[in-house]
Amino acid sequence: xxxxDTFESLENDKQAAFFMDIANRFGVDETALQSAISxxxxxxxxxxxxxxxxxxxxxxxxxxxxxxxxxxxxxxVTMRSVLLEHxxxxxxxxxxxxxFRHLFSSWFSxxxxxxxxxxxxxxxxxxxxxxxxxxxxxxxxxxxxRQRVAAPDRKLFAFFHPAIPTEPLIFVEVALTTNVSSAVxxxxxRDRTPINPASATTAxxxxxxxxxxxxxxxxxxxxxxxxxxxxxxxxxxxxxxxVTLSPTPExxxxxxxxxxxxxxxxxxESIANAKADIPPTMIxxxxxxxxLLAKRAxxxxxxxxxxxxxxxxxxxxxxxxxxxxxxxxxxxxxGVMVNYLYDGKKIEANHQAYATEHQVAAxxxxxxxxxxxxxxxxxxxx
Numbered sequence: 001x002x003x004x005d006t007f008e009s010l011e012n013d014k015q016a017a018f019f020m021d022i023a024n025r026f027g028v029d030e031t032a033l034q035s036a037i038s039x040x041x042x043x044x045x046x047x048x049x050x051x052x053x054x055x056x057x058x059x060x061x062x063x064x065x066x067x068x069x070x071x072x073x074x075x076x077v078t079m080r081s082v083l084l085e086h087x088x089x090x091x092x093x094x095x096x097x098x099x100f101r102h103l104f105s106s107w108f109s110x111x112x113x114x115x116x117x118x119x120x121x122x123x124x125x126x127x128x129x130x131x132x133x134x135x136x137x138x139x140x141x142x143x144x145x146r147q148r149v150a151a152p153d154r155k156l157f158a159f160f161h162p163a164i165p166t167e168p169l170i171f172v173e174v175a176l177t178t179n180v181s182s183a184v185x186x187x188x189x190r191d192r193t194p195i196n197p198a199s200a201t202t203a204x205x206x207x208x209x210x211x212x213x214x215x216x217x218x219x220x221x222x223x224x225x226x227x228x229x230x231x232x233x234x235x236x237x238x239x240x241x242x243v244t245l246s247p248t249p250e251x252x253x254x255x256x257x258x259x260x261x262x263x264x265x266x267x268x269e270s271i272a273n274a275k276a277d278i279p280p281t282m283i284x285x286x287x288x289x290x291x292l293l294a295k296r297a298x299x300x301x302x303x304x305x306x307x308x309x310x311x312x313x314x315x316x317x318x319x320x321x322x323x324x325x326x327x328x329x330x331x332x333x334x335g336v337m338v339n340y341l342y343d344g345k346k347i348e349a350n351h352q353a354y355a356t357e358h359q360v361a362a363x364x365x366x367x368x369x370x371x372x373x374x375x376x377x378x379x380x381x382x
Contacts, residue, residue, distance in 0.1 A: 003066060004075050016086045019093050026059035027095075060099045073107070073163035080104070081214035101217055108169070108215065110223045113159045115231075118171065120150040125166055130156070133168065133211040136247060137188060137326075144190075148173055153194045157228045159220055170220040172228055173207040176200035176236070180339055181245050182320040184329075202241040203232050222312045229342060242342040243317060246305050247324065251290055251333040254302060262293035278334065280321040287319045287336050288369035292360055299358040306338070310354045313347030314340035316362035319369060 007018055036054035040047040066072055080100045087093055116122075118130060127149075131139045139145050149156045158171035175187045176197050181204045186192065205228075208221055229242050258268050267286055270278050278286075294302035301307050306316065316338065323329075323337035346361070353359040364374035 004069065004072060004079075007079060008075070015082055016090055016093075019083055019086060019096055020090070022059055022062065023093060023096050026057060026062050028055060028057050057095070057099060059096060060103060063099060063103055067103075067107075073161070074167060076100075077104075077164070077212055077214035079214070081212070081216075084213065084216060104215060104218050107163075108161060108218050108220075112161060113169070113220070113223070114162065115224070115227050116158055116160055118149050118156040118158055118168075120146060122149070123166075126168065129166075129168060129211070130158075130171060133171070133209050134207065135209040136207040137173075137184060144188075147188070147190060151194045152197050153177070153200060155228075155232070157224065157231075159224055168211045169215060170208065170210050170224055172205055172209075172221075172224055174228065174232070175204040175206055176239075177202045177204055180204070180241065180243050180318065181206070182318070182337075182339075183323040184245055184337060185325065187245070197236055198238060200236060201238055202243065203229070203239050205242070205244040208244075221308060225312065225342065229344075244309060244314070244338075244340045244342075245320075245323070246309065246338050246340055247329070248287060248291070248303055248333040248336050248338055249305065250303055251287060251336060252331065254290055254294060255286055262289045283334050283336060284319045284321050285369050285371075287321075287333075287338070288366050289371065291316055291319075291338065292362060292367065292370040292372065295358070300354075301358075301360060306340075306360075309340040310360055311351065312342075313349075313351035313354075314342050314361070315346065315350060316360060316366050317341035318363065319366060 007015065010018060033051075033054045036047070036051040040051050063076065067076060080097070083093060083097055083100065087097060118126065127145060130149075131141075131145055139148065148154050153176040155174040155176070156171055157174070158168040160168060175181065176195065177187075178195065178199065178201050180202055181187055184206055187204065187206050205225060208224075210216075210220070232239055232242075255263070255267075255271055258271065263271075263286065267282060267289075270282060271286075291301060291303055291306050296302055301310060310316065318339040320337050320339065322335050324333070325335050329335050329337075341363075350361040353361065362370075367374055
């Protein structure tokens with residue numbers, strides 16, 4: 001308790017020094033590690049385990065002991081959020097961050113998470129946090145929130161952890177519709193007429209928000225989406241289609257850098273000369289090339305949202321121009337949003353193809369937009 005109290009009382013620069021002190025004083029016991037290395041030989045399972053434990057830095061045990069204090073889990077999550085800020089200027093603290101991530105991956109594994117449906121009867125303390133944590137489409141107040149959690153054709157689900165029961169970890173907002181939505185305006189419109197949930201054929205996941213910066217890098221979203229799909233399918237048998245309506249937050253920044261060989265000369269010229277007046281058809285083609293052809297050094301797609309959904313086994317289903325006309329939507333992506341389709345029969349195959357070969361499952365329509373053949377050679381999935 002005293003260590004946590006001391007840390008929380010420190011000024012910003014002193015907190016950096018605190019982490020440096022832990023890194024310097026609570027590293028690996030090199031004597032024990034060398035002894036374990038000397039005692040290891042191929043096929044000796046016991047010696048291998050001993051080596052594994054000897055290689056663990058003492059900082060991990062320190063964090064475990066801190067977590068024994070009542071209420072410490074939330075404080076440790078906050079501590080890591082501070083650490084992540086200091087990592088920007090102190091990369092030598094990456095080892096301590098690795099310790100936090102290793103432990104949090106166990107403490108916040110799916111088996112410990114609780115899914116809750118958020119509605120208008122949810123305690124106000126949690127509803128206020130939903131307003132604060134919404135990261136995709138701003139919730140402008142209580143009336144706006146009521147539209148999203150109280151309307152019969154709107155759902156909001158969140159993961160919680162029993163150690164921090166009043167803090168959502170991640171939440172997803174769902175619109176029940178009769179078609180695949182191509183624009184977020186119709187979903188968020190206050191003057192729309194709700195439909196009977198029993199008549200809905202499509203569930204549109206239109207916003208996913210991670211709530212705790214201290215849990216960055218700990219995966220929740222893939223579990224949450226699959227859990228919500230399962231619950232909605234059981235509750236509403238008429239639902240047959242599960243899609244997202246997702247942003248492309250890096251699109252415009254990537255395109256305007258003119259760095260990608262994925263663009264044609266005409267696209268480059270249009271972007272350079274008329275950044276705000278590119279024809280809609282060309283914007284769709286630029287987006288398709290960005291999502292399918294722009295890759296990181298690892299071979300995965302460049303766009304972080306696409307990487308998340310493709311890694312979950314979704315299909316890049318449709319590119320929607322003029323889908324988000326908010327100032328942020330225009331600034332980030334010329335208003336483009338994307339539908340990713342979760343087809344239960346193809347999720348596992350798509351996941352494996354992306355994880356092992358970085359193969360992107362995309363509809364023929366999107367592939368043609370990107371200048372590719374309608375289907376991959378031998379591909380029967382899309």
